[in-house]
Amino acid sequence: MYSMSRMKDTTNLGFLMTYLAAMFLPVCSWHDLDNTDYDCWPIDQPNEYNMIDCGGLQMAWVVRPPEKVTSGQEFNVTFSVQVSDSFYERAVRDNILRFSNASEAKKFCEEKDCPLSWKDANEENCCIHHANIHSCPLSFMKKGGICGPWIPDDGKIVTHTISQAGKMTQQNWTCKVVLFLTGITSMIAHIKVGHMHAALEAKTSVSSTKVCGDEICEPDEGCALCPADCGPCPMSMSIKIAIGIPIAFFCSAFLLTLVWFQYQKQKMLWDESWIINLKDLIKGSAFESDFGSSLSLQKANNTKGSSGADITVSNCTLKHSVIQAGI
Known part of the structure; x- marks a missing residue:
């Protein structure tokens, strides 16, 4: 009991000393x-x-x-x-x-x-x-x-x-x-x-x-506090990027499309396999015309007989067809 009482007294004394030290x-x-x-x-x-x-x-x-x-x-x-x-x-x-x-x-x-x-x-x-x-x-x-x-x-x-x-x-x-x-x-x-x-x-x-709206931009006003005097604030970098990326993408796509069409056009000109030679075109047209004229002539012979006048007309028709085909 004595030791417990002494411990309590020591504790109270320590608390008191701490309090006094804090006060002073x-x-x-x-x-x-x-x-x-x-x-x-x-x-x-x-x-x-x-x-x-x-x-x-x-x-x-x-x-x-x-x-x-x-x-x-x-x-x-x-x-x-x-x-x-x-x-x-x-x-x-x-x-x-x-x-x-x-x-x-x-x-x-x-x-x-x-x-x-x-x-x-x-x-x-x-x-x-x-x-x-x-x-x-x-x-x-x-x-x-x-x-x-x-x-x-x-x-x-x-x-x-x-x-x-x-x-x-x-x-x-x-x-x-x-x-x-x-x-x-x-x-x-x-x-x-x-x-x-x-x-x-x-x-x-x-x-x-300072009064906002007096048309004088004071140093402590600025565009954020008083746009009426100092004007609108410049566009921030994030907004510029947000606007610039879609525009750049669209322009790039447009240019790539033009390049693709140009490439396809040049490719068609370089590949001559699809081009028909003018001589072949003339020969093919002449053969078709001759074949058609022979049939016409044969038909004429069967229909009109051996009349010289009819043969002459048929020959004239044949020559005219060949000339048009050549042209």
Whole structure:
């Protein structure tokens, strides 16, 4: 009984350890483990795996990006940035804001005026020295990648809005956004506070503004989607083969038939056994005519007697028959 009880305790302990390990294993995702829409990174070399605790800083959408927009459509988004007093304590302790105490850090963030141009703002002269919107079409992202603040603006695929800078007391930040590439786009509201990145994420579906029937064949329309603008699609190879084989068979049969008839014609000309010689034809006709004339003459003699006139007529008839047969 003791051994059985001990085995059960060991089994339960193993199950508990497995459960705790699964709960606390590091998870590589956009929102880490706190189930919020924002995350933070160190200012130097941020990546998908080195997220840090935001420590009292909170971000939220005031005017969230629309779920669906059309390509080229302009819209505004607004996000808020708020911090608690504990943030300044943690920021000083972790060297995010480089001051001797939390009071100085708070005074710097809430009272220090930033340069008029955002290009001149930095972590030394402005609390929030960078604030803008990044957009990353997910179809162009690497598998498993996220639209992080480390992805640069290339002006074509990944785009950044114009940066802003200001105090922590500003709270709300508004940016104008225009998206062009169709598909799902990940957008982040990105700020830099001292030596820390923070980003708030949302997704938007971008659809094409192209209209089928405007007589303009756009690159993303094509003959299959819009034959009215792009014309009918070229015939596929399988259809060409299906049409071509019967035609080729018919033409081949027709040509073979012509060749066969030509061959038979030539064969008849080469084989002269069936041709009757003209001389033989004349002789045969003359013999037939002579035979017939003799009978006629004999009949005439029997009928008319020995009259010279009758014989003369018969001879004339005989000669005429022989001449016609010769012709």
